Amino acid sequence: xxxxxxxxxxxxxxxxxxxxxxxxxxxxxxxxxxxxxxxxxxxxxxxxxxxxxxxxxxxxxxxxxxxxxxxxxxxxxxxxxxxxxxxxxxxxxxxxxxxxxxxxxxxxxxxxxxxxxxxxxxxxxxxxxxxxxxxxxxxxxxxxxxxxxxxxxxxxxxxxxxxxxxxxxxxxxxxxxxxxxxxxxxxxxxxxxxxxxxxxxxxxxxxxxxxxxxxxxxxxxxxxxxxxxxxxxxxxxxxxxxxxxxxxxxxxxxxxxxxxxxxxxxxxxxxxxxxxxxxxxxxxxxxxxxxxxxxxxxxxxxx
Amino acid sequence: xxxxxxxxxxxxxxxxxxxxxxxxxxxxxxxxxxxxxxxxxxxxxxxxxxxxxxxxxxxxxxxxxxxxxxxxxxxxxxxxxxxxxxxxxxxxxxxxxxxxxxxxxxxxxxxxxxxxxxxxxxxxxxxxxxxxxxxxxxxxxxxxxxxxxxxxxxxxxxxxxxxxxxxxxxxxxxxxxxxxxxxxxxxxxxxxxxxxxxxxxxxxxxxxxxxxxxxxxxxxxxxxxxxxxxxxxxxxxxxxxxxxxxxxxxxxxxxxxxxxxxxxxxxxxxxxxxxxxxxxxxxxxxxxxxxxxxxxxxxxxxxxxxxxxxxxxxxxxxxxxxxxxxxxxxxxxxxxxxxxxxxxxxxxxxxxxxx
Numbered sequence: 001x002x003x004x005x006x007x008x009x010x011x012x013x014x015x016x017x018x019x020x021x022x023x024x025x026x027x028x029x030x031x032x033x034x035x036x037x038x039x040x041x042x043x044x045x046x047x048x049x050x051x052x053x054x055x056x057x058x059x060x061x062x063x064x065x066x067x068x069x070x071x072x073x074x075x076x077x078x079x080x081x082x083x084x085x086x087x088x089x090x091x092x093x094x095x096x097x098x099x100x101x102x103x104x105x106x107x108x109x110x111x112x113x114x115x116x117x118x119x120x121x122x123x124x125x126x127x128x129x130x131x132x133x134x135x136x137x138x139x140x141x142x143x144x145x146x147x148x149x150x151x152x153x154x155x156x157x158x159x160x161x162x163x164x165x166x167x168x169x170x171x172x173x174x175x176x177x178x179x180x181x182x183x184x185x186x187x188x189x190x191x192x193x194x195x196x197x198x199x200x201x202x203x204x205x206x207x208x209x210x211x212x213x214x215x216x217x218x219x220x221x222x223x224x225x226x227x228x229x230x231x232x233x234x235x236x237x238x239x240x241x242x243x244x245x246x247x248x249x250x251x252x253x254x255x256x257x258x259x260x261x262x263x264x265x266x267x268x269x270x271x272x273x274x275x276x277x278x279x280x281x282x283x284x285x286x287x288x289x290x291x292x293x294x295x296x297x298x299x300x301x302x303x
Numbered sequence: 304x305x306x307x308x309x310x311x312x313x314x315x316x317x318x319x320x321x322x323x324x325x326x327x328x329x330x331x332x333x334x335x336x337x338x339x340x341x342x343x344x345x346x347x348x349x350x351x352x353x354x355x356x357x358x359x360x361x362x363x364x365x366x367x368x369x370x371x372x373x374x375x376x377x378x379x380x381x382x383x384x385x386x387x388x389x390x391x392x393x394x395x396x397x398x399x400x401x402x403x404x405x406x407x408x409x410x411x412x413x414x415x416x417x418x419x420x421x422x423x424x425x426x427x428x429x430x431x432x433x434x435x436x437x438x439x440x441x442x443x444x445x446x447x448x449x450x451x452x453x454x455x456x457x458x459x460x461x462x463x464x465x466x467x468x469x470x471x472x473x474x475x476x477x478x479x480x481x482x483x484x485x486x487x488x489x490x491x492x493x494x495x496x497x498x499x500x501x502x503x504x505x506x507x508x509x510x511x512x513x514x515x516x517x518x519x520x521x522x523x524x525x526x527x528x529x530x531x532x533x534x535x536x537x538x539x540x541x542x543x544x545x546x547x548x549x550x551x552x553x554x555x556x557x558x559x560x561x562x563x564x565x566x567x568x569x570x571x572x573x574x575x576x577x578x579x580x581x582x583x584x585x586x587x588x589x590x591x592x593x594x595x596x597x598x599x600x601x602x603x604x605x606x607x608x609x610x611x612x613x614x615x616x617x618x619x620x621x622x623x624x625x626x627x628x629x630x631x632x633x634x635x636x637x638x639x640x641x642x643x644x645x646x647x648x649x650x651x652x653x654x655x656x657x658x
Binding site: 126127128192194195197198199200201202203204205206213216217 | 351
């Protein structure tokens with residue numbers, strides 16, 4: 001440890017907050033760090049970059065060998081093809097995007113409307129066997145959703161929910177409600193119950209107290225939770241491909257997957273559709289990034 | 304203002320814990336009534352039941368002439384001050400104060416007049432346009448008090464309102480609350496675990512333990528004649544010395560040789576404990592007249608007084624309060640003398656006051 005002592009002296013002990021055990025040696029460490037992070041970034045970001053490039057390349061350049069990283073002609077025709085059908089009018093993909101927006105939005109709203117009051121109730125009231133109930137709710141998320149896809153398929157066929165947007169909305173909400181309850185319970189726990197007590201003594205009913213006082217304080221938490229639910233529903237693939245078959249109902253993930261195969265694959269169109277598909281999630285995540293971090297770290301530190 | 308009557312209150316939670324076993328209280332109109340007890344004694348639950356924030360399992364609560372058992376808190380016309388102030392964080396002081404009035408639906412001009420009035424009373428003028436975050440703890444509690452006052456409710460419920468303040472501020476606020484309560488003639492139920500607060504504020508004090516009322520009385524009554532061993536050990540700092548005694552030759556004799564004058568009506572056929580306040584004992588020079596030999600175990604020098612812990616051969620060491628002029632080092636051989644009047648006497652088995 002002699003080295004680290006020397007270092008501590010040279011850099012000034014007051015400024016150096018790195019624990020001694022983590023020190024690898026000044027400049028060497030930062031070079032190594034940068035190199036590793038760069039490597040990781042390239043591996044992680046290259047497919048994204050390639051997708052974006054492909055989406056704006058001519059078909060000729062898409063299939064060019066050797067591949068063209070730079071110096072290709074930029075075109076937006078793939079993006080046009082995403083939204084406009086070859087003969088004019090609305091393309092199947094654009095319908096799928098609308099379906100995705102509708103299904104993800106509605107299931108998120110449903111999960112939030114059901115989950116937030118439930119989380120509030122679990123946080124505030126003495127419920128019999130509260131811990132067991134909460135564990136049961138959480139346990140529905142233990143298995144991967146794909147496990148239940150066959151039973152759900154059979155059930156949906158019986159009740160006529162197969163190949164319907166309502167069916168997708170319900171199943172996504174069902175998966176999002178447990179998550180919403182658990183995440184929101186953490187946020188509700190952080191809001192002192194005294195606000196509601198005070199409002200109730202000031203002349204409001206319990207529901208009014210929740211609505212007027214607790215709810216506004218929960219908005220950041222709700223936003224974070226809803227974005228998680230939205231991303232889940234937006235990205236969901238397995239249920240979408242099993243439970244839908246017609247173009248009117250199909251959401252974007254299976255629709256994009258459906259572009260691949262057949263005699264030829266229009267990679268430019270696949271890439272453009274994927275870019276369009278990824279954008280909303282990126283924008284949402286960026287808008288609420290601070291809440292996302294708060295949501296993820298909430299409850300990790302005890303008050 | 305109204306009186307409050309609590310009869311045979313019992314609260315059991317769904318998980319089986321009994322928070323309040325059996326509580327009867329009769330709080331007079333304009334009284335400052337303190338509920339005192341350790342945490343988990345049921346004092347806060349009782350208060351919340353009076354407020355309507357908890358529904359009692361059985362028992363009746365009456366405010367004024369109204370049986371309020373089934374009334375929601377909003378209809379009981381009471382105000383409550385919380386330990387964590389519960390000021391709405393997104394509202395300025397002015398709006399926090401106006402809030403309960405707006406909930407009642409008072410006209411705007413009346414709301415403004417009442418807010419200004421209470422702001423003047425509580426000297427909140429400069430704070431009116433700030434949000435709770437911009438206020439210190441003491442200021443927040445003053446605003447919380449003002450918010451309780453502004454409605455002119457039938458009674459005030461205070462749930463440990465000073466616990467989160469530092470010591471100096473606490474003393475100031477204590478004075479302020481007492482003054483306000485007297486000025487307004489308000490009925491006030493005040494919950495605390497701090498006996499100094501209870502003694503200095505209360506017209507009467509109820510001491511609660513394990514969901515039951517151990518004693519109700521004026522501060523002097525509970526100090527002079529604690530009704531049970533629990534009260535004896537709870538009230539007073541340092542608490543009462545509890546010395547096992549036997550009745551012999553018309554005297555109470557402790558194991559260490561301490562002799563006390565028995566109060567009238569002491570039973571002879573039971574095991575007894577005498578309660579002796581630290582100020583009813585004196586540390587003397589060794590061998591002084593009417594003293595028993597003892598040894599100083601430790602001495603706490605508090606500036607205005609010294610608390611001696613003294614071993615006189617009894618079962619337990621006793622605590623003695625002495626003026627700072629009487630100085631003995633730890634380990635010194637001294638005398639211990641009873642200087643007070645007749646002690647209070649408890650039955651060891653029932654833990655209740657017998658004489």
